Amino acid sequence: MRKENKAVIPLELTGLGSAEGDSKSWQVTVDIPAAIGTENMAVRAGQSLELDLLAVAISEGVSLSVSGSGRAEGQCVRCLTPVEKSLEFSLTRIYYYPDVLARLLNEVSDDSSVYDELDDAYQVRSDSRIDLEPLLIDAIVPQIPYSVLCTPDCLGLCPECGISLAAAEEDHHHEVIDSRWSALAGIFDEQGKKKE
Ligand SMILES: [Zn+2]
Ligand SMILES: [Zn+2]
Incomplete structure (x- = not known):
């Protein structure tokens, strides 16, 4: 194995038979230990997630389906207003x-892309424990919006003073004279004077 990783969100598979096709469905509540999401929006650490689980024994391991809902928090990338979003997620993965x-990794050892897909985070440990975290990450992250905005047409912040343009008066602006233009203005003034 490439790395010795500890189960971050341990889940017991006790009660699941090992004959192919044996299944077990149950519900769990987990407190996620670390935020799951992107830089702009995430399900915060400590949030409790109620999950529906379905485990099916297959010859290679256990096929585990998870579904649930949660609340992601972030901020608008344009105006920094806090944004919340309800998430629904579901995903099925094989824990080997x-x-x-080990056999699969051995077979594909010269194909590094497949090797990475068979990350050893997805495995049934000898004590029939698994780590739920990689499954939750893979289920939740695709539900996080790529571009987090408070409203689709958020105007963002005034580049001069930083107030939210949505909250500002309609003609909010600043009298700014670009220093390059003011230099030119000076030249024109000079030329105007010479002609006189
Ligand atoms: Zn915004
Ligand atoms: Zn301004």
């Missing part, structure tokens, strides 16, 4: 038995 995973 360690010997199956």
